[in-house]
Amino acid sequence: MRIVEIQWRKSSFSEQSGNCLELAVVDGDVLVRESDDPAVVVRTTTGKLAAFLAGAKAGEFDDLV
Numbered sequence: 001m002r003i004v005e006i007q008w009r010k011s012s013f014s015e016q017s018g019n020c021l022e023l024a025v026v027d028g029d030v031l032v033r034e035s036d037d038p039a040v041v042v043r044t045t046t047g048k049l050a051a052f053l054a055g056a057k058a059g060e061f062d063d064l065v
Contacts, residue, residue, distance in 0.1 A: 010035065023049075 006024045014020030014035075022038075024031045030049045032042045055061065 006031065008033070 008022040010022045
């Protein structure tokens with residue numbers, strides 16, 4: 001079994017109270033977790049994340065916040 005040290009990154013726009021998502025890349029996939037619940041990790045592809053970010057930038061999810 002290979003052990004990998006994961007380098008988590010979060011946005012500079014994240015709140016200091018811990019309300020943020022963290023992302024990391026491992027073996028070509030993107031890992032996503034909430035900083036206040038780091039044990040729960042979602043794995044996705046770079047293509048799916050790119051599609052989501054494009055939708056977010058276009059305002060497709062603005063009604064959720």
